[in-house]
Amino acid sequence: MTTDLLARLSDGLVYSTIAVLALALLAHAASTALRSLPTRHPGASSTLSVSAQVSAAGASRAAEAPGATGSTRERDATDTRAGEGPGRVVGASAVSLTVLGTLLLLAGVIVRGLAAGRAPWGNMFEFLLVLSLAAGGAYVALVRRRAVREAGVWIVALMLLALGLAVTSFYTPVDDLVPVLDSYWLVIHVAAAIISGGVFTIGAITAALGILRRRWEARPVTERSQRYVAALPTASSLDRASHAVHVFAFPVWTFAVIAGAIWAENAWGRYWGWDPKETWAFITWVFYAAYLHAQSTAGLRGSRASWFALAGYVAFLFNFFGVNLWISGLHSYAGV
Amino acid sequence: MTQLHADKPHREDPDEAAATISPSPVGIGVLGWARWAWRRLTSMRTAVILLTLLALAAVPGSLLPQRGVASDPAAVPQFYAENPDISPWLDRVGLFGVYASPWFAAIYLLLLVSMTGCVLPRCAKLWRDFRSEPTKAPTRLDHLEDHRRDVFVGRRDHGETSTSRVDALELVESALRRRRFRVRVADGAVSAEKGHVREAGNLLFHLSLLVLLFGIAGGRLYGYEARVAVVAGESFTNVASQYDDFSPSVWTDVNALEPFSFRLESFEADFETSGARRGEPRSFDARLRVESGEDSWTAHVRPNQPLEINGTKMFLTGHGYAPVVTVRDGTGATAYSGPVIFLPADNNLTSDGVIKAPDARPAQLGLEGLFLPTAADIGDGAFSAYPDLVNPRLLLTVWTGDLGLDDGLAQSVYTLDKSRLQQVMRPGSDQPFGPQLAPGQTVRLPDDLGTVTFDGVRRFANFQVARDPGKELSLLAALMLLGGLTTSLIVRRRRVYVRVHDDAGTVVVQYAGQSATRRGLPHGEIDSIADDVRHELDRHRQPHRKDAP
Ligand code: HEM
Numbered sequence: 001m002t003t004d005l006l007a008r009l010s011d012g013l014v015y016s017t018i019a020v021l022a023l024a025l026l027a028h029a030a031s032t033a034l035r036s037l038p039t040r041h042p043g044a045s046s047t048l049s050v051s052a053q054v055s056a057a058g059a060s061r062a063a064e065a066p067g068a069t070g071s072t073r074e075r076d077a078t079d080t081r082a083g084e085g086p087g088r089v090v091g092a093s094a095v096s097l098t099v100l101g102t103l104l105l106l107a108g109v110i111v112r113g114l115a116a117g118r119a120p121w122g123n124m125f126e127f128l129l130v131l132s133l134a135a136g137g138a139y140v141a142l143v144r145r146r147a148v149r150e151a152g153v154w155i156v157a158l159m160l161l162a163l164g165l166a167v168t169s170f171y172t173p174v175d176d177l178v179p180v181l182d183s184y185w186l187v188i189h190v191a192a193a194i195i196s197g198g199v200f201t202i203g204a205i206t207a208a209l210g211i212l213r214r215r216w217e218a219r220p221v222t223e224r225s226q227r228y229v230a231a232l233p234t235a236s237s238l239d240r241a242s243h244a245v246h247v248f249a250f251p252v253w254t255f256a257v258i259a260g261a262i263w264a265e266n267a268w269g270r271y272w273g274w275d276p277k278e279t280w281a282f283i284t285w286v287f288y289a290a291y292l293h294a295q296s297t298a299g300l301r302g303s304r305a306s307w308f309a310l311a312g313y314v315a316f317l318f319n320f321f322g323v324n325l326w327i328s329g330l331h332s333y334a335g336v
Numbered sequence: 337m338t339q340l341h342a343d344k345p346h347r348e349d350p351d352e353a354a355a356t357i358s359p360s361p362v363g364i365g366v367l368g369w370a371r372w373a374w375r376r377l378t379s380m381r382t383a384v385i386l387l388t389l390l391a392l393a394a395v396p397g398s399l400l401p402q403r404g405v406a407s408d409p410a411a412v413p414q415f416y417a418e419n420p421d422i423s424p425w426l427d428r429v430g431l432f433g434v435y436a437s438p439w440f441a442a443i444y445l446l447l448l449v450s451m452t453g454c455v456l457p458r459c460a461k462l463w464r465d466f467r468s469e470p471t472k473a474p475t476r477l478d479h480l481e482d483h484r485r486d487v488f489v490g491r492r493d494h495g496e497t498s499t500s501r502v503d504a505l506e507l508v509e510s511a512l513r514r515r516r517f518r519v520r521v522a523d524g525a526v527s528a529e530k531g532h533v534r535e536a537g538n539l540l541f542h543l544s545l546l547v548l549l550f551g552i553a554g555g556r557l558y559g560y561e562a563r564v565a566v567v568a569g570e571s572f573t574n575v576a577s578q579y580d581d582f583s584p585s586v587w588t589d590v591n592a593l594e595p596f597s598f599r600l601e602s603f604e605a606d607f608e609t610s611g612a613r614r615g616e617p618r619s620f621d622a623r624l625r626v627e628s629g630e631d632s633w634t635a636h637v638r639p640n641q642p643l644e645i646n647g648t649k650m651f652l653t654g655h656g657y658a659p660v661v662t663v664r665d666g667t668g669a670t671a672y673s674g675p676v677i678f679l680p681a682d683n684n685l686t687s688d689g690v691i692k693a694p695d696a697r698p699a700q701l702g703l704e705g706l707f708l709p710t711a712a713d714i715g716d717g718a719f720s721a722y723p724d725l726v727n728p729r730l731l732l733t734v735w736t737g738d739l740g741l742d743d744g745l746a747q748s749v750y751t752l753d754k755s756r757l758q759q760v761m762r763p764g765s766d767q768p769f770g771p772q773l774a775p776g777q778t779v780r781l782p783d784d785l786g787t788v789t790f791d792g793v794r795r796f797a798n799f800q801v802a803r804d805p806g807k808e809l810s811l812l813a814a815l816m817l818l819g820g821l822t823t824s825l826i827v828r829r830r831r832v833y834v835r836v837h838d839d840a841g842t843v844v845v846q847y848a849g850q851s852a853t854r855r856g857l858p859h860g861e862i863d864s865i866a867d868d869v870r871h872e873l874d875r876h877r878q879p880h881r882k883d884a885p
Contacts (some may be wrong), residue, residue: 175613183640243854251822258814267640269651269802271563271810272552274435279398283391290387297380303575309390315391323398 006115007174013108014129014167017101021160024097028153031094034087035150035231072312081247095143098156102136105163109133115174119187121194123175128166130191132159132318134198138245147206147241148235154205169260185263187252192256197316199249200288203242204313210238214303239302246309250288257281280319287312377446378453386447393443397434400426448549453776455542461474461709462535470518470739473525473833480833480848482862488843488873504836504843504873511868512832526834534853537823544816551813554806560584560593566600567658567675567796573597574648574801594648594803598635603795605655607723615684615722622652622797647803654798656680657687659707665696665786672696675794678707679750684720685709692753696786702735702752703788718772730773730790734760734781760785828853832865843868 109129114121121130139155142148148155214235216224224230232238260281265271272278287308294305364372376382401411410655412432416423430437477483489506508526512519517528562579566572574597576590577580584590606618622637628645637643643650658675660662671693678689691703711729719729738756740747747753760769763782771779773790780787829852837844847866849857 157685173612175611176608176616176618185640240854240856247825247855251818251825254821258818261814262811263640266583266642267651267809269642269654269800270555270647270804271807274397274402276398279394283394283398286387286391286394290384290391293380293387297384300381300384304488308384 003115003117003174006111010108010112010115010174011113011167013104014163017104017108018160018163018167020097020104021101021156021163024094024101024161025153025156027090027094027097028156029093031087032150032153032228034090034229036228044106048321054151091149094152095149098136098143098152099140101139101147101156101159102133103130105133105136112174116176118176121187121190121193123170123172125166125170127190127194128162128170131197131201132162132293134195135159135162135201135290136198138199138202140243142202142241145241145244145283147209147238148202148245150231150233151202151205151209154209155202158201158205184261185259185264185266189256189259189263191253192259196249196253196256197320199252200313200316203245203249204310206238206245207309207313208243210235210242211306211310213238235302242306242309246288248293250292253285257285258275276323277319280315280323284312284315284319287315344578348434374453380454382450383447383454386443386450390443393434393440396431400431400434402435402478403433415779434754448546451542451545455539458535459539462532465535466532469520470529470831471529472522473519473527473835477833477835477846477848480850482847482849482857484847484862484866486845486847486866486870488845489841504838504845504869505834507869507872508836508845508865511865511872512834517832517863524836525616526832528832528834530829530832531829531852533827534824534827537820537825537827538808539820541820541824544813544820546602547816548810548813551806551808551810554809555804556806557585557587557720559804559806560588560590562801563653563798564801565654565656565677565796565798567677568600568603568794570675571597571599574797579801594628594646595691596626596645597649598624598626600797601625601634603655603666603797605724605795617723620652620655620797624797629630637797647805649801649802651800651802652797653800655682656796656798657707657709657725657728658794658796659689659705660791660794661691661703661705661730662789662791663691663696663701663703663786664789665693665698665701666784667697668786669695669697671701671786675796676705677749677796678705682720683723685723686729688750690750692739692741692749692752693741699736699785700739701781701785702739702754702757704733704735704752706731707793709793725793728775732769732773732788733768733770734785736760736785736787828858829856830857830861832862 109120111128112126112129116122120126135155136159139148139152141272143152209232212229216232217235218231233241260278261271264273264275264278289310291305291308294300294308297305390529395671401415403412415432424824426432430439434440447480474480478485500568505521505524505526509519509521512526512528515530517530519526519528560583562576562582564572564579564581570580572832574593574595576584576593576826582590601623602621603623604619604621606620608614608616608618620638624635624643626633626635626643626645631856635643637650637652639652642652656678658677661672662670663672672691676689676691678687680687687709689705689707693701693703706718708718708720708727708729708731709724710720710726712719712727718729735752735754735757737758740753740756760782761767762769769782771788773779775790775792778787778789831850831852833848833850835846837846845866849862851857
């Protein structure tokens with residue numbers, strides 16, 4: 001196949017992804033709405049939240065405990081509530097559509113790579129595709145956790161936003177790279193940076209929802225609204241999901257920064273030069289380190305810690321958009 | 337289950353204690369104050385605060401131009417010129433040199449002190465933990481995180497031996513040992529621990545930051561960075577005086593640079609020839625003949641492919657054109673001859689340069705030139721349309737008088753000091769004299785000042801040379817950091833407790849796990865241990881099983 005054909009195929013796959021994810025977004029929104037309907041038994045959701053809080057640690061394990069073998073295990077209500085009635089079908093199709101969209105996007109990225117004859121992350125357009133793909137991949141990998149599954153509507157919305165920006169403002173035809181980018185360290189460094197970025201996206205969403213939910217839980221029972229936040233997983237399970245996600249993404253980000261330093265040493269003769277891109281990578285890293293410390297600090301756990309995760313994510317986004325577009329430095333070659 | 341683990345994992349952070357110590361030291365004297373301050377400094381809360389400060393302090397350096405970082409060296413003076421009012425104030429608080437400023441250093445040094453003070457006691461504790469036995473099992477296990485209860489009913493009446501408490505204990509112990517737990521058996525209970533390596537990883541990670549500090553210091557104190565532009569066909573010897581720009585560190589031995597020299601045999605550049613990105617560079621290749629000691633060899637320096645000689649590295653960082661020009665003065669003598677480096681001004685390599693001929697007679701000559709590799713002309717504004725040599729042109733303006741080179745002051749080779757020069761005009765006109773030359777052409781200057789010949793064009797390459805004796809140490813630190821961090825995040829430190837009760841031949845085995853990290857126990861670990869034990873018991877005795885109440 002010719003490069004041109006492949007390039008067009010890749011574009012087509014990206015547009016199909018957008019269409020499928022748009023449907024997925026509708027399904028997620030419907031499923032969220034169904035979940036957020038006031039429950040038939042008044043007060044049910046607050047009871048549930050208490051029991052879930054108590055036993056959340058065993059949540060996923062409970063389902064697999066051997067039932068009739070003579071062992072007793074703790075069970076909890078966290079997961080059972082997820083699918084009831086029509087919500088179940090809608091929720092399942094939301095997840096399936098998201099999986100389908102992610103697979104299409106994966107195909108689009110691979111074909112783009114074939115068309116360009118190199119790793120398909122060399123300009124802002126491609127970064128956005130892969131970032132969106134990484135977020136989708138992380139969602140699919142973690143979808144069995146309720147805290148992540150129920151954040152689906154936000155995750156898909158952000159993926160769509162990234163793809164929408166990619167095909168409108170940042171579209172770049174398939175092209176070769178400028179020589180300084182032609183390096184396998186680039187492939188490794190950028191891949192790690194984008195993967196951790198995709199996963200950080202999930203972490204930021206669960207952290208933000210955790211903040212909302214904790215605020216809700218802090219209110220007296222009688223003053224709690226029974227809408228969206230009431231149907232969210234408990235704050236502590238959101239926090240735990242967020243922590244788990246960051247625990248995965250942080251070393252990957254660390255690796256990305258180190259690989260970047262090695263690349264810089266190879267390209268410019270110094271591994272660290274406080275170039276704006278490097279500086280914001282550092283700021284991102286330090287905020288996430290602060291988040292992990294706050295998680296282990298009495299008095300900072302919970303919402304306060306989550307703010308650090310959000311600060312880290314904002315720094316990451318600024319590095320991605322702000323530095324590429326507004327600040328000139330050695331890294332401003334992103335092809336926009 | 338109780339509210340024990342959902343929100344507060346068990347941990348033994350000394351920091352947690354430190355964070356809850358009394359808010360102020362009351363009546364405890366100097367030593368007390370010191371101890372209080374030290375506890376404060378080494379608390380986790382301080383770590384969070386200092387990390388936040390570090391992140392915030394790094395921000396202004398990315399928004400304001402900085403001195404001594406890799407980007408444009410002219411950025412600070414330019415910012416000064418554009419913002420004359422606030423610049424001196426920004427300068428005074430170090431905002432044009434954030435990463436070298438005392439307040440930035442104060443934050444990271446405090447952070448490192450805090451970290452060391454926090455981590456060393458943990459090292460000691462880890463060491464004691466390794467050598468001591470696991471803690472005793474609590475009496476009630478059903479309070480703990482992951483709890484399971486298996487019941488085995490013995491059948492004495494069939495003449496079989498019953499599962500005894502002691503057997504079960506042994507099986508539990510061996511199942512745990514097989515999983516490399518540290519095990520302690522006491523009073524009908526087993527307690528086991530695993531995952532201390534997590535703490536070791538955490539310590540390794542934090543200590544790697546100290547190693548990194550030394551690595552960075554190595555470069556800062558002994559290394560150097562320098563730049564030089566070399567025209568194809570010319571040579572360079574690695575001594576400080578041959579560089580265009582040389583920045584040594586505090587303790588660099590300037591007279592003992594790595595002895596080597598090279599001749600730039602050729603420099604080749606390829607550009608995109610079509611499409612939207614026409615003119616974008618596609619490849620560069622500098623071919624050198626290098627000599628070092630007795631050896632001599634041919635080397636290629638390309639982007640991402642430096643030349644390394646004993647730890648001194650040479651990188652290709654840029655390129656441009658050097659028109660070859662011969663200036664003959666009014667007497668016919670050669671006043672200047674050779675290539676002149678012109679600085680690229682845009683992506684299509686429109687380049688500016690200056691030629692000075694102080695020996696020209698009857699008057700000194702200064703030429704200001706614009707070189708266009710692919711000249712395109714719309715009216716007055718000549719520019720280059722493509723970076724390669726398709727239609728090269730040299731545009732000149734000519735100045736005569738006093739170049740100002742005799743008073744001994746250093747002068748840039750890229751600018752003319754025009755204070756004592758007059759521009760040469762077209763004869764009988766008030767228009768400046770401005771010839772345009774193609775390679776090989778000669779122009780005669782007005783007023784018998786002489787002639788200028790544009791002999792041809794050569795390329796030049798910019799090299800950045802760097803030596804950083806700390807970089808291996810920094811790399812080591814980075815590997816320690818990554819390894820330690822990953823270990824501390826992946827490995828879960830946990831305890832497993834097992835109690836065995838023997839009630840008239842019916843053996844009840846109770847399992848419980850307890851995590852020492854936020855991440856909970858590894859998925860299914862307790863089940864897998866219990867299943868192993870059950871399997872072994874079944875194999876030996878085929879006990880009759882009954883569901884627990
Ligand atoms: C110099 C900057 C520092 C960086 C970049 C840093 C980074 C980190 C990171 C990423 C973790 C996460 C590991 C985890 O969650 O298990 C961690 C854990 C930890 N850090 Fe730091 N740290 C720094 C300074 C400090 C300081 C000053 C202290 C003490 C006051 C400290 C004490 C700890 C402790 C005790 C843990 C283990 C937490 C736990 O048990 O969960 N660190 N550090």
